[in-house]
Amino acid sequence: MELYEKNIPACECEEIHSEVVDKKREAMPDESTLYDLSDFFKILGDSTRVSILFAIDGEPMCVCDIAELLGMTKSAVSHQLKILRRSDLVTYRKSGKNVFYTLADDHVRDIIEKALEHIKE
Amino acid sequence: MELYEKNIPACECEEIHSEVVDKKREAMPDESTLYDLSDFFKILGDSTRVSILFAIDGEPMCVCDIAELLGMTKSAVSHQLKILRRSDLVTYRKSGKNVFYTLADDHVRDIIEKALEHIKE
DNA sequence: GTAACAGTTGAACAATTGTTCAACCGTTTA
């Protein structure tokens, strides 16, 4: 870990453009921001989780129905929902034996929408 | 794999809300779109690659300088640049012994910007 | 109460992934 620190391992290069490197170093976000950012994208970087997000967009769905829709076991879906819950990407509401999940906010939908645009070049 | 197919394994649930499931199934994107989308996010889901994208935003940087900035070996950086190249997120220009990388387009910057907003709630 | 079902959870396993290491290619300079 320990991103862009000067002391540790290093790159074994001889001729560094140090003006450029120094300028860039100033402009870089905090290390913790970079980790938060990549952690966020990591969650969207799985087709099961993205599918779940599309599924529960708009009308909420129970775990059983999501599993049926995606052709997966309840267990597998529940494990992924736990990850989505932990990151506050989804909310849930219990109703009898069922648990209904839906998107936590519109922010995620926006990001996915922008990414979809990018993919279609 | 084989998302939301009915024939295969299945979810072992008894009482499915089939109207909901059917409606959602219609609304779901193509399976290939879901994979493309998650593959795209997978690339942004690594702190080294996100750091590289921030670094080469604006002024291009050579591999050596990126490695120095991030405190990594040239090899590690080059491996990640290969992944970013393969996905057309970066472009490069050779100049003598150096190779200068920069962002391919503004689309990626927009998505990262939106994700940053989301993280800061 | 107890049987049945929806959902959750932890351990185990296979698959994927990021970095290291060593060897290599291409360009520059002596």
Place this chain on the structure above:
DNA sequence: TAAACGGTTGAACAATTGTTCAACTGTTAC
């Protein structure tokens, strides 16, 4: 030509991750 350096690459290794399986909790219905 040969040495030096920037950059790339493939194999190997460790670490992470997604699904399966089995056991469990909580709610409903008999």
